[in-house]
Amino acid sequence: MNEQITATLAQLLEPRLSDAALDFWQKAQREVAAGAERSRFSALISMASRHAKRVPLEPTKTELAACQKAVTGWSPQRWNLLELLRVALICTREDVTEPNFAEDFESLFVYADEGETCALYRSLALLPAAERFVWRAGEGCRSNMLSVFSAIALDNPYPVKHFDDTGWNQLVIKALFLELPLHRVIGLDERRSAELTRIALDLADERRSAGRAIAHDLWLCLDANHAERSRALAEQLWPEATPLTRSAIVLGLARAAQHTEVQRLAETESDIDVAHAIDAALGGKFDQQQFARLITNKSETEL
Amino acid sequence: MRFFDPHIHMASRTTDDYQNMAAAGIRAIIEPAFWMGQPRTNVGSFIDYFSSLVGWERFRASQFGIAHYCAIGINSKEANNEGLAREALEILPNFALKEGVVAIGEIGYDEITPAEEFIYQAQLKFAVEHDMVVMVHSPHRDKKNGIIRSIDVALEMGVPPHKLVIDHNNEETVQSVLDAGAWAAFTIYPNTKMGSERMVEIVRQYGPERIIVDSSADWGVSDPLSVPKTAHLMKERGIDPVAIELTCWGNALEAYAQSGQIDVDELMQDAVIDQSLSYSDNSVLRGQQPRIDEPVKN
Numbered sequence A: 001m002n003e004q005i006t007a008t009l010a011q012l013l014e015p016r017l018s019d020a021a022l023d024f025w026q027k028a029q030r031e032v033a034a035g036a037e038r039s040r041f042s043a044l045i046s047m048a049s050r051h052a053k054r055v056p057l058e059p060t061k062t063e064l065a066a067c068q069k070a071v072t073g074w075s076p077q078r079w080n081l082l083e084l085l086r087v088a089l090i091c092t093r094e095d096v097t098e099p100n101f102a103e104d105f106e107s108l109f110v111y112a113d114e115g116e117t118c119a120l121y122r123s124l125a126l127l128p129a130a131e132r133f134v135w136r137a138g139e140g141c142r143s144n145m146l147s148v149f150s151a152i153a154l155d156n157p158y159p160v161k162h163f164d165d166t167g168w169n170q171l172v173i174k175a176l177f178l179e180l181p182l183h184r185v186i187g188l189d190e191r192r193s194a195e196l197t198r199i200a201l202d203l204a205d206e207r208r209s210a211g212r213a214i215a216h217d218l219w220l221c222l223d224a225n226h227a228e229r230s231r232a233l234a235e236q237l238w239p240e241a242t243p244l245t246r247s248a249i250v251l252g253l254a255r256a257a258q259h260t261e262v263q264r265l266a267e268t269e270s271d272i273d274v275a276h277a278i279d280a281a282l283g284g285k286f287d288q289q290q291f292a293r294l295i296t297n298k299s300e301t302e303l
Numbered sequence B: 001m002r003f004f005d006p007h008i009h010m011a012s013r014t015t016d017d018y019q020n021m022a023a024a025g026i027r028a029i030i031e032p033a034f035w036m037g038q039p040r041t042n043v044g045s046f047i048d049y050f051s052s053l054v055g056w057e058r059f060r061a062s063q064f065g066i067a068h069y070c071a072i073g074i075n076s077k078e079a080n081n082e083g084l085a086r087e088a089l090e091i092l093p094n095f096a097l098k099e100g101v102v103a104i105g106e107i108g109y110d111e112i113t114p115a116e117e118f119i120y121q122a123q124l125k126f127a128v129e130h131d132m133v134v135m136v137h138s139p140h141r142d143k144k145n146g147i148i149r150s151i152d153v154a155l156e157m158g159v160p161p162h163k164l165v166i167d168h169n170n171e172e173t174v175q176s177v178l179d180a181g182a183w184a185a186f187t188i189y190p191n192t193k194m195g196s197e198r199m200v201e202i203v204r205q206y207g208p209e210r211i212i213v214d215s216s217a218d219w220g221v222s223d224p225l226s227v228p229k230t231a232h233l234m235k236e237r238g239i240d241p242v243a244i245e246l247t248c249w250g251n252a253l254e255a256y257a258q259s260g261q262i263d264v265d266e267l268m269q270d271a272v273i274d275q276s277l278s279y280s281d282n283s284v285l286r287g288q289q290p291r292i293d294e295p296v297k298n
Helices: A003-016 A019-033 A040-052 A061-070 A080-090 A099-111 A114-126 A130-141 A146-153 A158-162 A166-177 A194-209 A214-222 A227-240 A241-257 A257-264 A270-284 A288-295 B013-024 B043-054 B056-064 B083-093 B115-131 B143-156 B174-178 B196-206 B228-234 B241-257 B264-268 B273-284
Strands: B004-005 B026-032 B067-072 B101-108 B133-137 B164-166 B183-187 B211-213
Touching: A003 A019, A003 A061, A003 A080, A040 A080, A040 A099, A040 A114, A040 A146, A080 A270, A099 A130, A099 B043, A114 A130, A114 A146, A114 A158, A130 A146, A130 A158, A146 A158, A146 A166, A146 B143, A166 A194, A166 A214, A166 B115, A166 B273, A194 A214, A194 A227, A214 A288, A227 A241, A227 A257, A241 A257, A241 A270, A241 A288, A257 B004, A270 A288, A288 B273, B004 B228, B004 B241, B013 B026, B013 B133, B013 B196, B026 B101, B026 B133, B043 B056, B043 B067, B043 B083, B043 B101, B043 B143, B083 B115, B101 B115, B101 B241, B115 B143, B115 B241, B133 B143, B143 B174, B143 B228, B174 B183, B174 B196, B183 B241, B196 B211, B196 B228, B196 B241, B211 B228, B211 B241, B228 B241, B241 B264
Parallel strands: B004 B026, B026 B067, B067 B101, B101 B133, B133 B164, B164 B183, B183 B211
Antiparallel strands: none
């Protein structure tokens, strides 16, 4: 296991544990490092819930920076303390690269409860040779439990790195269906495609035919392919769109490289917020973070 | 009023039930492991069932603002398939120590066979080793004898009486259970077991101490609203509000909170959906106002 990762985990974890929990962690750590049996390892992961509760971690900026430095894209911002303790226990295994670990790890998934399942999916991005677990990660995306799906799909750098195109597109579109915030799908900026754009535009057609609203986040899926369809969708929606929707459309069109269209829309725009979105888009600011700031109205720290 | 139904098999119930339960004030439930209504054929059936109790079902309940706890155990009926029951015992520790598992249960006797005895004792041993509460199912036939025996064996194995809940009691059995120092639970069924009227009289006669009301609603004819309905009847018939609160909320909470798996302070507040879901405000139900006009998204 990468020492920078284990050190970062310990630095996040230890100051937040009660004395009793710290004692559990230290003993368990020694036991796991010494090579605990599968059944014992599994019991330790379960019993972690007796020592750490599901309280939000609320990491500081410095801590988040350390995580980002240890693993690109890793943000435990929305983890809870119990998840962190479980992930730390997993990363304590000395045999993480060996088949024995892979078998034990899969066995944990088979017997996991909801909280454990989320922790296990969150651990994926930290493990070496993580491509071994890509089937398992796909199973997480098939879950009907919002919490489980979110643990793999949001704030997790694993899928963008390891999923094939089918798995990736399914993840993005499922997140859209579930009305989850796509700006938290790590790597969406870099991994858009003609196929993802087509699926998103087809979904937009489906929603319009059914007389349903189109989620703002759909505009995050688009790239420069199928530009004619993207422009047509924008034109259909624009006349009745709220200022917020118009901002989303503007950013979407910019992501679809339709700057001329954005400029054309700018000519008749009177709303100050939309005008701001247009300026940003024309200035090259239309990534996920920008989208989150403008569309969800959240400050930098909340994102 | 706020209610706790400490024995209900939600895996067999519909979302309509969850909506009605939340609307009737049921804030928390315990789902003990149960049999399927037909025999299981392999250990995988236990694995998937136990897994659903600590996974999907808990999530489903949370969508309606109901806190879901469970008890893990091998049912007495299932103990009689000896080979399979032993395999199930092997995998039991994989689930019994999970978050939100408040007891080993429901276990006990059905026909009072040696096979049932073996599985009952093995599970009592596990409970004692892990300092867990035990929820005991009492048999339909030869009930009084079955209850006395299940208490004796549990105490002999080292289960402290205050961690022992004996369920499905009636007028004939309640005194023995209370005398032993255990908790006496009553299942309110529309036709069999106890009716709400009889329950009112039991609380009148014995008082509220260590008496618990539950529904045991399952795949058969049963009523998931038994606890609130019985509480309302108690109120109508002049039972002290404190006694109603204890038998329909406080006692079960005290008994099962001994597991350390129930955050009592959190239960006292109005339900809020898991924080990990809160970013999707418009797609999940809020406990205070269960939305009954739209299906839960999945």
